[in-house]
Amino acid sequence: MLTRVSDRFSQFVHRYLPDAFVIAVLMTLFVFVLAFFTTPGNPLDLFQSYGDGFWTYLAFTMQMVLLLMTGMVLASVPFIRRGLEALSAKANTAKKAYLFTFLISAAAYYINWGLAVIVGAIVAREVGKRNQNAHFPLLVACAYAPTALYTAGLSSSIGLTVATKDHFLANVMGVIPTSETIFHSGTIIIFLSLLITMPIFILLMAPTKNIIPYKGKDEKTIPERNAEESKKTPAIFLEETPILGILIGLIGLVYTILQFSKGVDLNLNIINLAFLSLGLLFHRSLGQYGNAFKEAAGSISPIILQFPFYAGIIALLGSSGLAAIIIEGMIAVSSTESFGVFTYWTAGLVNILAPSGGGQWALQGPLQVPAGMELGVDPAVIAMTVGWGDAWTNLIQPFWALPILSIVGLHIRHIMGYCILLSVWIGIVTSILIYFVY
Structure with missing residues (x-):
């Protein structure tokens, strides 16, 4: 039944x-219009x-632009590409393809959400290439779905913010260690519950007819100079x-x-420099790296275009005070017991309008x-329920x-039907658990 619903939706x-x-x-x-x-x-x-x-x-x-480009260029290094291909070949059935993509992406999201963006996309693409029985839009949705889990991970923006000395709400709520947020038993229970039930829900949605396999994306080959051209000038030698x-x-x-070694947390700047440095180290020349970077540039235009609008x-x-109206309206109808759930719902609503964990907090x-x-x-519960709501929507x-x-x-329309249905399940499970475990 769920397969039919997901197909029609x-x-x-x-x-x-x-x-x-x-x-x-x-x-x-x-x-x-609302603000007016x-x-x-x-x-x-x-x-x-x-x-x-x-x-702002x-x-x-x-x-984000550098994360995408440096990650894609690093993935194009020959031995890394071969490793991903060998790993992806193990998902030799449609069900294995969905589970493999989801679990690898979930592990990456737990470590760092920025890293997961690249890992999930590459795994979905490589698995899709080797498994024509898998519905590729659902496979990509599997790679994206674990974004709902990142609040419980090591890069949880709100969890790390409130654990930072002199954060902007320190005088109100104090500094809260990660043992009370990210590693709280309630957070772990919600994380494990979603980690187990989300792939089951995905398998129940999987279509059995009208399968759309991976059809490939135009991937241009990087032109290489022959040995004779490389010896022509000192300039070409430096490039090669x-x-x-x-x-x-x-x-x-x-x-x-x-x-x-200084104890600095994993963040986007460190990931970007690491990706950039590894790519420079493993590509055969600066010229080859520059060409690979140029080929990756087309993928980042939507980010550049849309983020200023958000x-x-x-x-x-x-x-305008519109956010205050939304939040205070939810607060007005909540009690001590239900406050966490209402906070979760409010955060989910605000996130649709303002998709930025830091900005939302x-x-x-x-x-x-x-x-x-x-x-x-x-x-600590307030901080985590805001984080869960942000990740949910x-x-x-x-x-x-x-x-x-x-x-x-x-x-986006290829995967959003599956993502919306999955978000309904996540919202139900997380709302119930927030009420009982925090």
Whole structure:
């Protein structure tokens, strides 16, 4: 039955869901209209706040761009590609393909969500190449689905933020160690429950008819000079020698090791430098690396285009007071026992409009934490329920799927039907568990 439902729902979504950029623009207009009619003040202030916030996340946008490009270039190193191909060949049935892709991606999301973006996409693509019986859109959804788990992982943005000395809410909630957030027994129970039930739900959704196999994405080959051309000039020699790449790659890796020795947490900057350095080290020359980087550039245009629009939405939600209205409305109908569940639902709603864990915590934390503490709710629980809500609706917010889709060559409408159905299951399971385990 679930297979039939998922088939029909996927067809519906495929027909009516527009491009992710169209969704970003529609959300911007929607928030503008809501802010205009629900908040007092000068309407021109909305335009001012939107424009001021539009470029707020330029640094993060560049981090995501480099994450994609350096990861794709690293994956194109011959021996790494062969290793991924050998590993992916083990998923020789459709069911194994779905489970393999989900579990590998889930492991990567637990370690670091930025790393998982690349790992999940590459595994889905390589498994799809070797298993024509697997429905490729569902396979890609398997790679993206573990984004709902990242709050329990080692790169949980909110969990790490509240554990940082002098974080912006430290004077309200104090500094909370990860033993009370990421490694709390309740967090582990929710994580394991989803880790077990999500792949079962995926298998029940798997289509048995109208299978769409991996059809390939245009992957251009990097032109190489022949031996005679490489000897023509000193300039070409410098482009083709492996020595320069090895030297500069080692410098970056030494820095990365030094950062870990100082106890620095794994973050996007460190991952990007590590990917960049390893790629320089393993590619045969700077010229080859530069060409591979150029070939990867086309995949990152959606990120560059859309993130400023969501930054503008976040600024609108904050300056207009619209976020406060949403959050305070949920708080008003909650009790001490239900506060965590309502916080989870609120976070899920806010995340659809403002898909950024850090940005969302900046909006929601100052309102949610004092209200919860007034009811006697543990601030660590408040932080984690906001995090779970943020991760939950990542599945129905198309922005975070863009990196994976760019690598595998699919459109958002190909996978969103499966992701929406899966998010319903995740919402039910997590809501029940939050009520009982925190």
